[in-house]
Amino acid sequence: MEVKPKVYAASHPQPLSIVFPAELMAELNETVELDYQGEGPVDYSRLDASIDKSTVALIGQMDLPRERLVRMPSLKAVFNVEGNFYQNIDYDYCFKNNIHVLNCGGAxxxxxxxxxxxxxxxxxxxxxxxxxxxxxxxxxxxxxxxxxxxxxxxxxxxxxxxxxxxxxxxxxxxxxxxxxxxxxxxxxxxxxxxxxxxxxxxxxxxxxxxxxxxxxxxxxxxxxxxxxxxxxxxxxxxxxxxxxxxxxxxxxxxxxxxxxxxxxxxxxxxxxxxxxxxxxxxxxxxxxxSAHRAGGIPQAFSLIGRMVLDDLKLILRGLPPVRMQRAQWETVKSFASKPAG
CATH class of the missing domain: 3.40.50.720 (NAD(P)-binding Rossmann-like Domain)
Incomplete structure (x- = not known):
């Protein structure tokens, strides 16, 4: 039986069902073995119990210090589905280990x-x-x-x-x-x-x-x-x-x-x-x-799901992502946006 790549998702503040409507969710599940923690803020005890050397991608905005990243030697990508580059990731480790940190802001x-x-x-x-x-x-x-x-x-x-x-x-x-x-x-x-x-x-x-x-x-x-x-x-x-x-x-x-x-x-x-x-x-x-309503429409959220899937499939084939915005070493540590939600 084919062993699918393992992906962990904690997509707060957006439920994964908004980012991946039914058709996209089916495609995601066909592509990877998905472990979704459910709605709500990141459950770090569950995250730490779930990630391991077979985890190839993360979907969400979770804190990723070096000590958490080193437990995932197969990690290839972190997909931010909220829209900002936050200062809660060890970017130096990611760049050194060829881990793509990707942002959906363009959606x-x-x-x-x-x-x-x-x-x-x-x-x-x-x-x-x-x-x-x-x-x-x-x-x-x-x-x-x-x-x-x-x-x-x-x-x-x-x-x-x-x-x-x-x-x-x-x-x-x-x-x-x-x-x-x-x-x-x-x-x-x-x-x-x-x-x-x-x-x-x-x-x-x-x-x-x-x-x-x-x-x-x-x-x-x-x-x-x-x-x-x-x-x-x-x-x-x-x-x-x-x-x-x-x-x-x-x-x-x-x-x-x-x-x-x-x-x-x-x-x-x-x-x-x-x-x-x-x-x-x-x-x-x-x-x-306007109460921060400009971007968060259903079509934008489903576009995020499409972008994640497209780039995830490319990365699993050993190709670079092309849909989402990549963290750049020269600028990513300068960003200072506050989390939404």
Whole structure:
């Protein structure tokens, strides 16, 4: 009887059934001998009792210090199905022993980009604001209700960050004919220019664009880099969209500036989640609020499962993964995202 490769899964905060719907789950079980601990946080006593020299892959975001990794000499890959590179893995050991640490963040890109586009159009045309006014009997009809409306088409647009999210957003914006200015210190100017965009400094992106999309990941070096001084460079008629990680922004300053009408914002991520019931941001009429909903749609989760399966099969054949994002020695230790859920 064929002995299948052994895979251990502890996928919290997402149940494995969301990442692997029935058809994908059947394919996974055909490919490997799956040991799924079930829902809930990682049960480390069970994990340690289950892993051994025959374990070839892990699915989840479990802590992997050297002393745990050395017990799995056949380990070939760790599949993160939440979306971030956390500092709970001995990356040096993984790189030295040719263990792929893979991230599914790209699976959320299309969903976040579409949400970003929707929020930008909402702010440009005052859609949710006017809905609230209508429900309270304060609506204004025809042109009188559009005095501050603008077109996204042909506008100057700024991106802060040009990774997975920025590139997905660029595709959606192309039909609008925008002039897109990009700040990303990890991306060469020539790459930005090849995409038909304009490399720009952070100050220029903030000061000279009507729509500003924040797609930057958070690292040890850039936490809070969009501070009050930087945010004050934004023009009063601009729309600021925080779609990636709240830790890159001085959130109190953002809330204060927008509350006073300095500029408008849309926010999908917050420094602490859930946001406290009494937080002043709930009363901010110049900010569209979304409870970290941009990426986590069913289609994104099933895409993660498909990506894991595709790369797992390649790795088992002795080939490199091509679907998921690989941890890079030069950058992975810089990431500082907080776990979701």
């Amino acid at each position: 959320y890109s299309q969903a976040v980009a579409e949400m970003s586009l929707g929020m930008a159009l909402d702010m440009a045309r005052g859609i949710t604001r006017e809905d609230r006014r209508f429900r309270s009997g304060k609506e204004t009809y025809l042109a009188d209700g559009c005095r501050d409306s603008v077109l996204l088409s042909g506008s100057d647009v700024g991106f802060i960050g040009f990774g997975n999210l920025g590139r997905a957003m660029l595709t959606l914006l192309r039909p609008f004919g925008c002039r897109i200015h990009i700040y990303d210190p990890w991306v060469p100017d020539t790459v930005i220019e090849t995409q038909g965009c304009i490399p720009a400094s952070l100050e220029d992106v903030l000061a000279h664009n009507r729509f500003i999309f924040v797609f930057a990941g958070v690292t040890r070096e850039n936490q809070g880099f969009l501070n009050k001084t930087m945010l004050e460079k934004i023009s009063r008629d601009a729309f600021f969209l925080l779609m990636s990680r709240a830790a890159v922004v001085d959130f109190d300053a953002l809330n204060t500036l927008t509350s006073s009408g300095y500029f408008s914002a849309a926010v999908d991520v917050f420094p602490e989640e859930p946001v406290s019931p009494g937080h002043t941001v709930r009363k901010n009429e110049h900010m569209i609020l």
